[in-house]
């Protein structure tokens with residue numbers, strides 16, 4: 001049986017960047033366990049692809065996400081330039097439809113500055129100024145953020161994987177973690193094919209499965225999670241450039257982790273609308289509404305017994321979910337939501353569905369969505385759950401922060417000096 005100092009579960013953007021840092025700073029043996037045949041096959045390769053400027057993140061409630069996103073922008077840019085990966089400085093307009101939403105934009109500008117964004121990157125424009133920029137856009141006002149970028153996070157994760165392998169991380173693909181045997185100073189990790197490995201310390205970054213895995217370590221007992229599929233429609237080439245900037249609208253329900261579908265300029269030149277947020281039973285139900293009866297029943301069980309039950313008794317949440325379902329069943333309903341700010345669109349401009357992705361927000365025992373990422377230490381292990389949007393943007397800095405925390409706890413010892421590294425660990429830690 002193979003032995004490692006550190007085993008990371010999950011070859012998404014988070015597990016891969018954590019492996020980059022550990023292998024860059026330590027001589028320890030590190031592996032990343034991933035059930036698919038490569039990295040970024042799930043959320044990290046199925047998102048909107050935006051490198052977000054954190055103007056819309058509350059600096060108190062979403063402090064970790066906001067700081068990490070701000071610091072990571074230049075880190076991703078350096079990687080993209082070095083590796084010739086997509087980096088399209090497309091900009092975003094956050095649109096307000098009335099005076100009360102305009103007030104939210106003013107608040108966003110203040111939040112952005114608090115989160116470190118420069119004043120001149122965030123311009124509040126009136127409807128005429130916006131019309132001159134984007135003539136098909138209908139708005140009361142908008143916040144133009146010129147630093148938002150479109151990229152391909154799957155490609156960026158691949159590039160980080162390659163560097164991590166050069167630093168001697170071992171990627172173990174096509175192994176699904178099933179269970180653990182806890183020993184005093186190690187953990188035996190059992191896979192579904194009955195093979196196993198052993199590690200001294202485990203880091204759980206398994207995305208939509210993180211909470212379930214953490215529960216195997218007796219953590220987060222009264223927490224639950226829900227899975228929401230975000231679907232996209234691709235605009236026909238003829239209409240793809242009627243608006244050249246990303247367009248988002250002010251969230252109508254900031255207490256819930258959903259945004260209205262946006263108009264997205266992808267790094268590959270296509271334009272899409274999406275994502276909506278349709279509840280599904282598993283983190284991988286990319287089509288239909290039921291993957292297998294057992295997981296559907298198990299998810300229903302969670303809802304009926306856990307904190308999520310309180311959410312399903314909230315009429316505002318139920319009405320929102322009904323709305324989201326409608327936009328999954330009917331393309332017209334989805335396009336109508338975007339027509340709210342680009343009225344000249346028509347459903348027949350969108351012939352093909354894009355690649356859906358699934359978010360897994362965690363719900364507290366009192367039935368509320370948790371706004372920021374949560375971390376817990378377990379027996380010989382560290383668990384990261386609720387790593388949602390803009391988690392792809394913030395991964396380089398957030399993963400450095402995790403490594404710093406493991407250093408401070410004495411779990412990672414005797415780091416070596418960084419040589420010819422892509423990103424500088426100490427300067428990130430000083431800023432975060």
Ligand SMILES: Cc1cc2nc3c(=O)[nH]c(=O)nc-3n(C[C@H](O)[C@H](O)[C@H](O)COP(=O)(O)OP(=O)(O)OC[C@H]3O[C@@H](n4cnc5c(N)ncnc54)[C@H](O)[C@@H]3O)c2cc1C
Nearest residue numbers: 010012013014035044047048050177207230390391392393
């Ligand atoms: C629709 C949508 C749009 C988004 N848009 C953006 C955006 O534009 N910008 C942005 O910054 N963020 C965005 N996000 C958020 C971002 O994509 C996520 O925060 C990020 O990708 C999470 O990365 P991760 O590594 O934690 O999870 P994942 O990418 O899901 O990786 C977890 C990995 O663990 C593996 N795994 C799970 N269980 C096991 C097991 N038992 N054994 C072995 N392997 C296992 C999975 O196969 C998976 O590869 C979006 C998310 C969604 C859903």
